[in-house]
Amino acid sequence: MSLAAVAAHLAEAAILLDFDGTLAPIVDEPAMARPLPDAAPVLTDLCRRAAAVAVITGRPEAFVRDVLDVPQIEIVGLYGLAASPRLDEEVRTGLAHIAAGEPGAEVEDKEVSIALHTRRTADPQTALARIRKPVRELAAAHNLTSFEGKLVLEVAPPGARKGGAVQELLERLRPTAALYAGDDLQDLEAFDALERSEIETCRVAVVGSGTPERIIEVADVEVDGPVGLLQLLRTL
Numbered sequence: 001m002s003l004a005a006v007a008a009h010l011a012e013a014a015i016l017l018d019f020d021g022t023l024a025p026i027v028d029e030p031a032m033a034r035p036l037p038d039a040a041p042v043l044t045d046l047c048r049r050a051a052a053v054a055v056i057t058g059r060p061e062a063f064v065r066d067v068l069d070v071p072q073i074e075i076v077g078l079y080g081l082a083a084s085p086r087l088d089e090e091v092r093t094g095l096a097h098i099a100a101g102e103p104g105a106e107v108e109d110k111e112v113s114i115a116l117h118t119r120r121t122a123d124p125q126t127a128l129a130r131i132r133k134p135v136r137e138l139a140a141a142h143n144l145t146s147f148e149g150k151l152v153l154e155v156a157p158p159g160a161r162k163g164g165a166v167q168e169l170l171e172r173l174r175p176t177a178a179l180y181a182g183d184d185l186q187d188l189e190a191f192d193a194l195e196r197s198e199i200e201t202c203r204v205a206v207v208g209s210g211t212p213e214r215i216i217e218v219a220d221v222e223v224d225g226p227v228g229l230l231q232l233l234r235t236l
């Protein structure tokens, strides 16, 4: 369970990375998120030396492709849900209604899932606490799941989680070692998927504002934001 083990097996290792808060600093406007300028060269180099490099994100694949110029990288967008049907209009209207009650709350409609961000409300934590219950109820009423990240609640079909996406990657790629780096609650499931595998693994917590304590506790290694992660990846 260490970075050294992954480094020693790099040619047969999978390097799995979250996007927001991990490769790209968190910004107020989700559409404006960009990876650090050094991310593309570092990842391009890693693609040559590791068995696989992949980004696992709740964002659509096309968004990440547009902002991250690394042709060889694999991108699992929308938690691997891209083939799922578009959410019902009722869910869309219901979430828009909930968002309308919190001035500054933003709806990010990804068709197969919808996220509500409270980052730009006057009191983001309080707004998040207020919408938590109605969002959960709306999700449950439509047999959907809701989950939480940094100042965001998301509604998606059940099973739409990073754990499943990572497990699928590990089964397909069959690496002898794997590193996963992330900064948020969703990434804990990816950590668990690594833990369940029987290969050498390294779980990296990318620590920034609002990183849940739990992810720092569980991680094997802790780095300071996306800058710290790129420094770590350069050492592989």
Ligand SMILES: [Mg+2]
Residues within 6 Å of the ligand: 018, 019, 020, 021, 022, 182, 183, 184
């Ligand atoms: Mg993240």
